[in-house]
Amino acid sequence: MSQRSVVVIGNFDGVHRGHTALIRAAREAELDAQLVAVTFWPHPMSVIRPDHAPALLSSLDERRRLLAAAGVQRVEVVPFTSEVAQWSPAEFVDRVLRPLDPVRVVVGANFRFGFRASGDVETLAGLLAGTATVTGLPLVDAHAGPDSSTRVREAIAAGDLDLAGELLGRAYRFTGVVVHGERRGRELGFPTANLIVSADRAVPPDGVYAGWVTRLDPPGQPRWPAAISVGTNPTFDGRFRTVESYVLDRTDLDLYDLEIAVDFVHRLRGQIRYTGPEALIEQMHRDVDQARATLLP
Template identity: 45%
Template sequence: MATLGIFDGVHRGHQVVLGATVGEAEDAGWTSVAITFDPHPATVHRPDEHFELIASLTDRLERLAATGLDAVLVLEYTLDLARHTPEQFARRYLVDALRAGLVVVGEDVRFGWQNAGDQHTMVRLGHELGFGVRIVKDIECPDTGRRWSSTWVRELLAAGDVAGAANVLGRTHRVRGVVVHGAQRGRQLGYPTANLLADDLGVVPADGVYAGWLIRPAHAPDDGTSKRLPAAISVGTNPTFHGVERTVEAYALGRTDLDLYGEEVVVELVARLRPMVAFDGIPALLDQMADDVARTAELLGVPAPQRSDAARAATSPGAGAPAGAEGA
């Protein structure tokens, strides 16, 4: 039993097709396999264009596994692979490689050279090559009537609507990256952050401040606390301090003891609190950051931490701005 697609984000529409694949396989006593591709075809055909994935390959594979599939075949997408005709692709991978008895695809399936193959092509090839085909009709969002799609997810994230994106995805949107050294601004202000370079993370939502979660890997050093930490998350260039490099900065609420440099972490974005703005001075910035932290705690249902000594010192009368103080 097989299905195929890029499955970027593994959104609710993908989940219907994948669920049908798993269900058909279980009923027949067969193995369920999804074929997917890496890198994304857009990066191969249009290498000069900047293209970002909704989910990294690691997250895509985790989400595909969560649907109950028995296996995932990741094909390296190259120009040579792209030149396969629909018949060549079906024969090589669906028949010779997987010996598929049934292929489950959505109405929008495209495969083969220049996406020449569609659902009708798949049905014809099934007759010719000896496998059955099930076409899963597009499923629409009951509230809007719009079909679930990766394009819709991208639009919502571009608007900063991470809650809306989560509705389409069926889960909270996340980005994954390695924590890098920043300017140490947050640490001086009592809000140390895990800094990720936005260019390396895939689809990052619009600039702003978000409530969410900072997730450390299972193999991270055990400090006796959860590896899933509530976090206030800043996305942008720190306009208060005239920053130019776009980053994702996650402050784990109440934690000033974490040393995450070099760790690969996941940042989940639950809700947008406000847009990114520049503040007139450190006290105003810190007052807003304290409010962001309190609202984050309320939204996530966790206790709000007290201001750190560094934050209180920075807002005391006569306090100057720390060198490179962190902005939001």
């Protein structure tokens, strides 16, 4: 007889503290069941109302990693399309949940599903009556409001990394594959690992930050302290928005074409356009000193 599941449902963008509380409650409620997270990709709003699609806190691969770290044993990704958006609540249950053979489904108290969000926790309980228990959990409420991906995005957009970190339960992480830049950082004595910022990803405002860099493959790599620049490199009339990380005191790293994670800890200053490389180099030395003091007190 196959193992039954306990299912949590959500977008899980960023996998913040509210999400991990949901996952923990599901695990504790059904210790003998397989813990399955049902999530959606792309973000439903990008299909239903593309002009209102939010900046994402994590890629799908990063979401999988975060869910696994939170204790999820299986991630079931529902490819969200205009057809899926038309499903009734009953269709969603029949197509997605019943094949998972859940003994319990755990969702947030504000959970809505089905065409035009017509279903809620009570609807879900009725559809699964006799086969699975449905638990609707109150939202984690802290810092003058409930924990949510929206609040995390707002904190990041405002450069409030302390609040973002408290809501997430960890520093905000931006991941990507290191690209070949114009090597200006190396010429200035501060070689950087550069990540392109796509339009659908959330990043802090342009400026300089203290944080950490970790190579993701293979797993288990050490993290390095770094001074991180977000922006278009206005001193050199840059065109693309990038996240550029200088690992403190390291000029020997070759991270090109590798996936790395950049964890933002603290905002040091805004972005400034300098009159030339000399003034920029002086400021970069100050940034590095300040990053070192922040990360390695």
